[in-house]
Structure formats: structure tokens, C-alpha cells
Amino acid sequence: MSYRQSARSALVTLLSTLLALWIAAPSAAQPPLRTRNVVLIVSDGLRWQEVFTGADPTLLNEAHGGIWDKEEDLRREFWRTDAAERRRALLPFLWGTVAVRGQIFGNQALGSIARVTNGKAFSYPGYNEMLTGHADARIDSNEFGPNPNISVLEWLNTLPEFHGKVSVHATWATFKNILNVARSHLPLQVGWDLPYHGNLTPPQQLLIRLYETTTRLDDEDLYDAFLQVPLLDSLDKQQPRVLFVGYGETDNWAHSGRYDLVLHSAHAFDGYVRELWERLQALPAYRDSTTFIITTDHGRGSGLVEWKEHGVEQKGSEDIWIAVMGPDTPSLGERRQIAEVHQAQIAATVAAFLGKDYPHAVPAAAPPIAEALGRGR
Ligand SMILES: [Zn+2]
Numbered sequence: 001m002s003y004r005q006s007a008r009s010a011l012v013t014l015l016s017t018l019l020a021l022w023i024a025a026p027s028a029a030q031p032p033l034r035t036r037n038v039v040l041i042v043s044d045g046l047r048w049q050e051v052f053t054g055a056d057p058t059l060l061n062e063a064h065g066g067i068w069d070k071e072e073d074l075r076r077e078f079w080r081t082d083a084a085e086r087r088r089a090l091l092p093f094l095w096g097t098v099a100v101r102g103q104i105f106g107n108q109a110l111g112s113i114a115r116v117t118n119g120k121a122f123s124y125p126g127y128n129e130m131l132t133g134h135a136d137a138r139i140d141s142n143e144f145g146p147n148p149n150i151s152v153l154e155w156l157n158t159l160p161e162f163h164g165k166v167s168v169h170a171t172w173a174t175f176k177n178i179l180n181v182a183r184s185h186l187p188l189q190v191g192w193d194l195p196y197h198g199n200l201t202p203p204q205q206l207l208i209r210l211y212e213t214t215t216r217l218d219d220e221d222l223y224d225a226f227l228q229v230p231l232l233d234s235l236d237k238q239q240p241r242v243l244f245v246g247y248g249e250t251d252n253w254a255h256s257g258r259y260d261l262v263l264h265s266a267h268a269f270d271g272y273v274r275e276l277w278e279r280l281q282a283l284p285a286y287r288d289s290t291t292f293i294i295t296t297d298h299g300r301g302s303g304l305v306e307w308k309e310h311g312v313e314q315k316g317s318e319d320i321w322i323a324v325m326g327p328d329t330p331s332l333g334e335r336r337q338i339a340e341v342h343q344a345q346i347a348a349t350v351a352a353f354l355g356k357d358y359p360h361a362v363p364a365a366a367p368p369i370a371e372a373l374g375r376g377r
Helices: 003-028 048-053 071-078 083-090 092-101 123-132 152-158 202-213 224-238 249-255 259-281 345-353
Strands: 037-043 103-105 166-170 188-190 242-247 290-295 322-325
Touching: 037 123, 037 259, 037 345, 048 083, 048 259, 071 083, 071 259, 083 092, 083 259, 092 103, 092 259, 092 290, 092 322, 123 152, 123 345, 152 166, 152 242, 152 345, 166 224, 188 224, 202 224, 224 242, 224 259, 242 259, 249 259, 259 290, 290 345
Parallel strands: 037 242, 037 290, 166 188, 166 242
Antiparallel strands: 103 322, 290 322
């Protein structure tokens, strides 16, 4: 090889190296994420069927839906012939804002599947999967007791930048076990625990009176409306960077066989999410820097009877839905013909939005939902 030939070959090598670097650059150097805060919100046992198609016409009656409302009133509120209008009547914020600005997974009619992988499809195994990033076969009862697994909330709370900035508000008292408060020391406002202490304002006194005097569905489950007030109150003082909010009525009213109350509580849940979004967007620490992840812990059965229950006996209880909206999530709306996503991915997704690699710390954890982070291939 002559000098000229070798110089040319060196130049070719240099150019091809530069070309390779230039091609690799867009994926190697991702732009920094704009999310600084993540809010993970759950409506317990709200089916993907209602989320994507709205009220089920076969259950808008006393015979199968167990409704106490007048059929015509319920239909006026929630029935529309067109499925897109119907789901929007039920969940106006989810369909008018979240699914427009963000993404929603789980419409099986469009080739998008979101599933639990725990094989149980009831609450404790679901929240364990969602919050720790992996299913645990040992957890086979809602009365399992303190969770041996560390959740992404507990893990984030051990990191200096998030310590003391993780907050949990949930209607279900069992979160004390799911998040193992004795070990995690996470601040939890759950169940019927009184939300205010010390010198109370008149509105706070009134809410405490209602906590103490309202007839309870049971001792473990607070009403969603009673959760919302102290949740909103807490934001000014606490300003959490990681917030978990668990609403429970959509599950409880289905177990009670009251489809009218399932619809009313799903609609109210949608309003609470809107209220939380608007309240946070009004605060400088959250404006344009907050991602919402909205989902459910399990699906339910289908048909005229099995909609009330969920678990291995009720086929389809493993099917869920996951919605994401925030400054880093591409506005791709209702996802279609896309790879299956899993409940176990939610933990790593929460961490990834905050720039943290949860599966690196907890190898059993599933990877984040790259598509929601705008990092899909
Ligand atoms: Zn349930």
C-alpha cells in the first residue's frame, strides 16, 4: 500500500467512524427528561371494558346491574350510541385530556393489551406487582400481612433527592401492609385514619366529624370523596415529588353488585384526577414538570354476572389499562397494534420518569414502558 493509498484508507476509516457516531448519536444521547414529579393514581378494579367503551348496556338495569337509579336517569347520564362518546361521558378527563395529550394502553379491540402477570388478579398481588415491579407467588391473600418486598416508593425514599418527598394517600387501609410501613416509614394517609391533628380549622373539624360519624361500608375502605379533601390540602405543605393515590370505590360497588354506583364512582374518580391535575399545574413546582400514570390493580369478569367479581375464576380479570400523561410522553393517544405491556413495568416507569434506574437496583423488576417515556424503538 502506497502512502497515498494508506492516507486515503485512513480518511475512509475516519469518515466511516464519524458516520457511525453520527448515526448512533440520537439514541446514545437522549434529551434530558422534563419530568420532576410523578403521580401514580389507581382506581381499584375499574375494568378496561368501561374505560374503552363506557357504560355496558346489558348492565343498565335492575336485573343484571342491580341498579337502584331509574334506568332512564342512568342512561341519560352515561348512555350514548357511539362508543367514543359513551366513554367520554363516563370519563371526560381521561378521554378529553389524558388520552389526547398522553397515551393509553389496553384497548384489546385495537390490538393493545395491558396485563397483570401475578396470576391472581386481586388487589394485594396487583399492588405488589405494580409497586415492586415483580409478581410474588407468596402473596396469595389480601390478608398476607407486611410485604417482604421493597416498593419503588420505599426505594425512591431512600435516595437523598427524594427522601421525605414520597407521599401516599389511599382509601384502602391494607396499604400499611403492602408498603410495609413498619419498615419503610413512608408517610401514609390511608383508610379511616383521621387526616388532621392538632388545631383544626372549621372545615377540618367538619371532615373529622364526618370520618367519625358516617356509616362505613367496612372498616378498611374509606370513601373516595373523603380521601380527596385531605389529599388536596396536603399538597401546599408537603409538595411531594412522588405521590401515590389509591381510590377504591369502583371495586367496592362492583362487589356490592351496584352497577349504577360503579358508573357514578368511575365518573367521580375521573373528576378527582382532573382536580388533582389542575391543582398541581397551578403550583410552580409542578407546572409542566409532572407526569401522571393512571391505572388499575386488576380487571374483572365479564357478562351478566361475573362483572361483579375478579380473580382466577373470572376470566379476563388479568386485563388492565394504563394511561400516561406528562411533559415527556409523546401524544400518541389510544395505542393500537402495539406490544403487550405489564403491570410489573409500572414501578420502573415511575422511577425512569425521575431519571432513576429501578431494575438496576432491583433486578427482578420489569423494565419501564419505553413508549410512554418517548424512548420507544
Ligand atoms: Zn375487589
